[in-house]
Amino acid sequence: MKLGILFGINIYINKLLVILIAIAIILGEGTRLAVVFLVVFIHEMAHVVMARALHLRVLEIELLPFGGVARIESFLEVNPRDEVYIAIVGPLSNAILVLGCMALEKLGLIPSKDYDFFIQANLMLAGFNLLPAFPLDGGRILRAILSRELGIKRATRITTIGGFALALFLVMTGVYAIYYGIFNPTLFIMAGFLAYSALKENRMATYVMVRDLTYKKDILIREGAIQARELVVLYDLPLKEVIKKFVPHRYHSIVLVDEQLRPRGYLTEKDIVNGLMDYGLNVPVFRLLAQSSRMRG
Known part of the structure; x- marks a missing residue:
């Protein structure tokens, strides 16, 4: 309203x-x-x-x-x-x-x-x-801190769990109060809203993560530079597992290795984004090497 x-x-x-x-x-x-x-x-x-x-x-x-x-x-x-x-x-x-x-x-x-x-x-x-529960301020602070190491998706998942836990606590408190003859509808209303907000944000986590990848180009153009971060991953790891390791406001370069830690190839974050669009989340990351070579050639 x-x-x-x-x-x-x-x-x-x-x-x-x-x-x-x-x-x-x-x-x-x-x-x-x-x-x-x-x-x-x-x-x-x-x-x-x-x-x-x-x-x-x-x-x-x-x-x-x-x-x-x-x-x-x-x-x-x-x-x-x-x-x-x-x-x-x-x-x-x-x-x-x-x-x-x-x-x-x-x-x-x-x-x-x-x-x-x-x-x-x-x-x-x-x-x-x-309180460290999303969408409260404490949950947003915790997500920002965790996202530096865990990435925006995993950090969001963790803090929304806190939101669900707090909603459950409010419901249990409300039921406990009713048992002793006190009815406080505010507890149930707030619990419902917290659970709804946490569920909505949880469902948006993947979308937010992918949008964060595309926004880095805008940040680079505007600011002229962006901090880099290197990842070493097994060459057959699915793309969905690779992007979970990405963190906000860092541009990632990826080194692909086999089980003996021998380098098999190199990719950039742009290669990963293009691979997501072309092949989806479940394709092994080594599939992108041929495409990346053609694009650079």
Whole structure:
């Protein structure tokens, strides 16, 4: 649901958040709802400010039950270091709000009755988002760190497992609460959204990885240079296993060897991408040698 446009950025609110808002109003928690909404919005705007500071264009913001998502144009061009910066600044903004609120309360500039809940809202949002589960900020940070060694696909798989685990924990907590006579629909709504987001990202992992390969040409043209990384692989290894070893923002050269570690040939990342398009994921990598020789000849 679209709320409007701010600084050229489309602002949307997730349907599940609309449901939570309706529940809060019915329960007479309108004031607290406004505080939470403000905290979430500031958290998300911190992501936007950092993205723009890194010269990235933010297309839209979607406000979610546990924070939000800032969608960045050509997000695959974001290197892992910048992804960490963008993710960490959200919880950091909540920490700054807490410290600022504590200072104002000490000076007697804000009443204590409004102070406690504002502090709690910021701490809960920051703490929850720092959990290492995708799509939370902590999951994005972990994925960026892991992708340097494991590649974007494997790193995404690992962090989405964290998302599923957190969703299961929330469901179990909700069921446990019901057993003791307490029904909290928020737990089930958030669990459902986390599981859906993790499943969606998991299915997109292969697509994201292949798109990352094609974007490296754009990065090279724009920046003039890109760091290289060499891999040594068995000559009969399937292409799908080779590309799992690729990491973001590195251009790979591949040395093919046999079981006695004797060199059988050399390929570039471009050769691998062309092979994927021509032969698919399951072809052994040595099949690309003849094609590569013809292209170079």
